[in-house]
Amino acid sequence: MAKEKARIPRMEMGFAPLIDMVGNRQVTVEGSTGILLYESENIKVSAGRMILSFGGRGLRLRCISGSCVEISGFISKIEFLT
């Protein structure tokens, strides 16, 4: 069952963002469409139909480009807001 889920093509996922995490210190979001809130305790990233909210401390944007955002810091919470 898990294998079948893993094989779901990206088109069927509705252009959902791709999130890479390195522990709880670094997150890369591919497919972001903009920054909605930028504070050192909370960063909200718009990613198509959903909004990703990263909570923590000492958060900062390491790199921002057209469709990719890289966040570093101590991440303690991730929320998916619609």
Place this chain on the structure above:
Amino acid sequence: MLVTFIRLLKGYVRFRTSGKSPERFMNLCAQRGIILWNAQPTAQGLEACVSAKDYRQIRPSARKAKIKTKMLKKRGIPFVTAKYKGRIGIPIGMALGIALLILLSQFIWTIDVVGLKTVSEQRLLDLLVESGVKAGAYKYHVDTGQARRDILLEVDEIGWLSVNITGSHANVEVKEKTQKPPLEDNPSPCNIKAAKDGVITKITAGEGMAQVQKGSGVAKGDLLISGVNLTAQNTVRYVRAKGEVWADIISEKVLSIDKQLHYNSILENKSERRRIHFLGAQFPCSLSFRTFENTAYTQADDSFTLNGVALPFGIVTETAWELSDESVTLSREQAQSIFDTSSLLYEIFEHGGGKRTGKQFKIEETDSSYIYRINYVFNENIAESVDFNVEE
């Protein structure tokens, strides 16, 4: 690391924004393809880095987001070069420096020889110079293969040699041959006879029959070991006699020295001439016209070194020292000291293979000289091979 290097190469600016919506500013920049990095939120807005090229292009985004930007610092090569833009000497100096570096790297600067055991290093360096491998040689004209062949033909003791030029350094690796023991190739029979008069102290016959015993007195030319052997069948067999015959021999040596000894003494007066040597060429850098009637010359080569490697440039100092003729009347003790040194040299160089077992000396004094008579007893191998012919 690579990204940081590329950013420094292209140049970047760190700036601060002040306004109500830094997020909108970041989104506008992202839409325009402007990449921001190391963004940090501050009380007024944010601080971030952008490439030098994109810094002008963030202004429309800033106006649209109603924020103000302020440059904090500029880093990277474009800003450094812009700082020295008006100084034409700097790029010319850099270009000349690079050209000089390229030019000098075309020549051999240093030569290092490793692996020598018995062959003289100076002899090998001289042969390398003859083959064109020398400090100051244009390295692309050096035929290392030919140099290797020439030296292998010239020096029998070398079994393998390699000349490797790395940068401006020539490394010569040498492996010497293992020498073959000398082979006895003379098939003719021989006797061993006495080379000097003496009293036998030890005899070791390898081949042949000993004709003398320990304690026998022998004269020069006496037969010591015979090459004619009698077999069990009472027939004669001719062999090449081998062996060592040690005997005490008496030797007399007479040394003499004039009482009035003349010699040259170096004085304090000197004249120095310096030359700069660079890649084999020498250029005078000081002149001296002072001359003396009698002169002794010394030459000192002070090459500059870097990490223990002598560089092909330095200063050669040639010093001319004034000599004076001195004369001294020797006392008996001074003459004795000179004679002791001379007799020691005589023992080492003329009787080096033997051992001195006795020495008696006497100093005689005449009107003009001292005479030193020494009677030695040396223990030496007096065996001497003498071939003989056998006819039927």
